[in-house]
Amino acid sequence: MRVALAGLGVVGQSFLELINLNRSELLSRYGLGIRIVVAADRSGAVYKPSGIRPEELLEAKRKTGLRQLPGGTYMDNVVDALGEAEADVLVDATPTNIVDGEPSYSLIRQAVLNRMDVVTVSKGALALYMPALKESASHRGVHLRFSGTVGGGMPVLAFARECSRADRVEAIEGILNGTTNYILTRMEEDGFDFHQALKEAQRLGYAEADPTLDVKGLDTACKITILANEVLGMRATVHDVKVEGVEGVSVKEVNSARSAGKVVRLVAVAGGGKLEVGPRTLDARDPLAVKLAMNAVRFKTTFSGSHVISGKGAGGVETATAIIRDLVSIKMLRTEAGERA
């Protein structure tokens, strides 16, 4: 499988390391051999049809820059490089941008035009244009996969598919952002106010220097948009989500919830006519009420009840696992289609 990899940050690099670690197992278990033929970062793209070894790519990225990669053809414009490359799958590990979805949006569109399958872990393009992107992928007969956009390495979307099999998922509730959950947990356990808890989260690496997307609930809104489209068949964008962040959550509110056996969490809801994100109180015993930087999602089904899945919702290696999961599933679908043809 010839892969064009866009984005060489933490997730892209972890992906390269995982390929190296699991090369023989991916080949023997799934017949999946991954050859990187295009690699792109913010600066441009390098194209090498014979394949770029993960270790030489990591070395070039960390030391000399892509331009110096031996034997590669360098191009400034990544979308053009993608247009010219002979690749089977675009792996999009570029950062999330919820203003215009770029560069992810242009990359995915170019890939679909070229009839390449797409695996993305970037949320912006999907949150803004998911109904249209799914339609054009289906129209061109290409697979569009995005396991890593929700829950990091937790197989949230695959789990939802299982819950839907011979049953119906009617509604989804989720704690989908580790940063805000960490902040709310520290407020609850240490009596911090919002700003103190945010500072702690930043100091310990749970929140970024600019925590806007997280604390305003926008990251969560992107994720519930993706779930609503994929699992409930809604046709929604992030602009359809009613969003409230956690900045207004007071110590008093957290304490009074606590004395009633409850906790305050940033909860995303989809289904039953709702699509919203905001601080809500949950029973402290509710399995959804996870602590610290954990994520959790509840799927309410018609027949088999409510199922909750919880785990670490982020992390470079974890998200890179989701990319590989998607590549494996594409490989399996292609093998079937090939055998059918």
Place this chain on the structure above:
Amino acid sequence: MRVALAGLGVVGQSFLELINLNRSELLSRYGLGIRIVVAADRSGAVYKPSGIRPEELLEAKRKTGLRQLPGGTYMDNVVDALGEAEADVLVDATPTNIVDGEPSYSLIRQAVLNRMDVVTVSKGALALYMPALKESASHRGVHLRFSGTVGGGMPVLAFARECSRADRVEAIEGILNGTTNYILTRMEEDGFDFHQALKEAQRLGYAEADPTLDVKGLDTACKITILANEVLGMRATVHDVKVEGVEGVSVKEVNSARSAGKVVRLVAVAGGGKLEVGPRTLDARDPLAVKLAMNAVRFKTTFSGSHVISGKGAGGVETATAIIRDLVSIKMLRTEAGERA
């Protein structure tokens, strides 16, 4: 798909009701039409190649007995009936028997001999003979599915498969029995001793009149055996599990755990050289530490961290959903194989 249904208790009857409710959806979404050609209970079996309508079967079961079912051929010996019937799949909803696995074991063997696929929700035969049963099914080229044996309607085994894709499950920990979890939660929250909590559980229908299998940890041992074989590739039977029940858990133990921010739970563990069931303390914040009659399972993976799934682990309708999930997956595998051939 021609189905031989063995067992017409709560799960078997719920299965019939679910087929009725979802007939058109199963057909349109999965091309799955279910025709019951054999139905069996403790008394014997009725065979009707043209198909037994679910509502007439429920009516016969509840009122006249199977012998009176119009147009059916009645046989006393269920295994013989299965041997003579032209059916594609055995759905085994007979009660769990961990002494000798019967009647499940003979039914599954007969089905495999006839090259019928098998869906079972009965734990005994698997817990006692899983490595051999899997081998003979694979040797005969038939599918053996058992989603409903662990976690009721929660898709625990499918979730484990997802966790294993492009990753490895290294260990499993689970709260796999709702009855004992209910008892331990009431001890913790209401200060009951074991016997008081058990009585409460029996009064409210969470424990059976004979609670032996649950409180001695044997039901949990069956489930962790099934998980260990299926997810970790161990070749184990329930006799390989080191089992301790909850009868010896004292109020003192529960209280001292509580004052340390912990809870006592009946935990099953597989992996890392262990295969055991017994009371253990968990951090109260651990997502595995579910309350009341809930179940939860943690899969520890090599790359993507630990994932916990929790939900209602039992119930007739819920378990019947698992049967339908398995039938759908068999239908999909058969369609692929057919298209390949």
